[in-house]
Amino acid sequence: FLSTSNEAVYKVFNETACQFSGQTCKPETFNSSNVTKLCPDAQCLFAFYGGETAYHKYLIILQFFNVFMFFWLANFVIALGQVTLAGAFASYYWAFxxxxxxxxxxxxxxxxxxxxxxxxxLAFGSLILAIIQVIRVILEYLDHRLKAADNKFAKFLLSCLKCCFWCLEKFIKFLNRNAYIMMAIYGTNFCTSARNAFSLLMRNIIRVAVLDKVTDFLFFLGKLLIVGSVGILAFFFFTQRIKLVQDTAPPLNYYWVPILTVIVGSYLIAHGFFSVYGMCVDTLFLCFLEDLERNDGSAEKPYFMSPDLKKLLKKTNKSQTDA
Incomplete structure (x- = not known):
């Protein structure tokens, strides 16, 4: 007697192996039926269609492998875009x-x-980030499996691990971003670029903290302004309160559905555009710090920063001063 979750296969077994006894193979009622008396060796077992293969045996491992490859490829594409933008912005800064x-x-x-x-x-940097993200997915999977268990120590340990790996992922993203900028400037490998970027940022930690908070606040205001403006415009449009396009907007019973869709879409588009500006700010900032440490304004080592920035910092090149 065989039982399976596939209804079509279940009928095949039911109409062949179970015909002689007139019984139905159901795991819920099999032990209480008289089938075991009629057929002492009969069993009602779950079976895969076609038998259990190596694919079914290692299915969960293959699923985690698919998740890992997805994270790796996604991070590689993001890293490639960051290095490309950093190289373009750095070429502007270092043009004398x-x-x-x-x-x-x-x-x-x-x-x-x-x-x-x-x-x-890029593949190595994205690999490190992908491994951390897969570990976070495994921790979420274990947390989901242990929800029914009444083990407070295990829940506390999982919460601590999830928090630690979340912080580690944020740090690796920050380090990778700056390593890609140094990679675009000097052409060094990932480890050397990450070490140089971290050392440079630690030597200017106050400037980094101020710039990071100011740019985050300005980008937040920009996103809020764009999303709010688009949301208000969509509300007046779908509620037919704009006379110029009053006949264009269709009458809707639930106008909040398209409004929320427009708001979410506008946020994603604004986030994509502001991420480019964020990469520009980070690249120019690292180039500025490198410019201050490598050059002193002399004829042999002139500053590469823009005239407005030199004026703001009260820096001048000696060749320009003598002229």
Missing amino acids: KKPDDLPAFPLFSAFGRALRYHTGS
Whole structure:
């Protein structure tokens, strides 16, 4: 007697193996029926259609492998975009005579350099982040499985591990982002770029903290302004309160559904655009810190920063002063 979750297969077994006894193979009622008396060796077992294979045996491992590969590829694509943007913005900063020293196509040039020289470093950096993210997924899976268990120590340990790996993921994302910027500037490998970026940021920790908080606040205001404006416009449009397009908007019973859809879409688009500005700010900031440490304004080591920034910091190049 065989039972399976597949109804079609269940009928096949039911109409063949169970015909001689007139009984139905159901695991819920099998032990209480008289089948065991008629057939002492009969059993009602769950069976895979076609038998259990290695795929069914290691199914959960393969699912985690798919999740791992998804995280790895997604992080690689994000890293490739970050290095490309960092290379384009860095080429602008390190051009001594702007815009004469700029390359013809800075974005395409940076993309070509990233694919030609930094593919392995990008794969390594995204691999580290993917491993941490998969560990977080495993912890969430264990937390879901242990919800029914009344073990406070295990729940406390899982909560601590989840918090630690969340902080570690944020730190690795921050480190990778700055490592990719140093990689785009100097062309060094991932480990060297990460070490140099971390050392540079630690030497200027106060500037980093101030710039990070100010830019986060400004980006938050920008996103709030865009999402709020689009949401208000969508509300007046779908409620037919704009006379110019009153006939265009269809009458809706639940107008909040398209309004919320427009708000979510506008937030995602605004987040994508502001992420480019955020990469620009971080790249120019690291270039600025490198400029201050490498150069002193002399004729041999002139500053590469813009004239407005030199004026703000009261920095001048000696060649310009003498002229």
